[in-house]
Structure formats: C-alpha cells, structure tokens
Amino acid sequence: MRFTYDPRYNIAYIRFQEKRAEVEAIRVSDELVVDMAPDGTVYGIELLNANVQLGHEDNGIFLFINEATNERAELPLAVG
Numbered sequence: 001m002r003f004t005y006d007p008r009y010n011i012a013y014i015r016f017q018e019k020r021a022e023v024e025a026i027r028v029s030d031e032l033v034v035d036m037a038p039d040g041t042v043y044g045i046e047l048l049n050a051n052v053q054l055g056h057e058d059n060g061i062f063l064f065i066n067e068a069t070n071e072r073a074e075l076p077l078a079v080g
Contacts, residue, residue, distance in 0.1 A: 013045070
C-alpha cells in the first residue's frame with residue numbers, strides 16, 4: 001500500500017495495489033474517487049481537496065497507527 005499527497009494540487013491517493021487491469025474511476029462525491037476493476041477489486045482511492053479532509057482533525061497531522069503493535073508515525077500536511 002502507498003499513500004501519496006501532493007500539496008501543489010491538494011490531492012491525496014491511497015494505492016492498494018498496482019493497476020494490472022483496466023480500471024474505472026468512480027466518482028463517489030465531489031471530493032472522493034475510487035479506482036475499481038471490473039471484478040470489484042479496488043486499486044486506489046483519490047481524495048480531492050485533501051488538506052481539508054485529512055487536516056480537519058489532529059492539527060494537520062496525518063497519523064499512521066499499527067493497531068497490532070501500537071507503533072505510530074506522523075506526517076505533517078499542508079493545511080490551508
């Protein structure tokens with residue numbers, strides 16, 4: 001899995017796996033797009049207006065938590 005964030009365009013993308021097939025971009029809302037294969041496999045989730053969605057809480061920090069080990073990592077985001 002890979003998480004990317006581009007503050008220039010204010011877009012975040014969560015990629016679950018490399019695209020190995022034709023995918024359809026399904027616009028769920030004005031701020032959420034899901035890339036899905038015909039068999040229902042989700043390849044990724046795109047967050048538009050990401051700084052608002054990701055920085056809404058936790059003072060603009062994206063917090064990664066491993067629930068099994070309780071390990072944590074923080075990533076500051078550009079909050080606008």
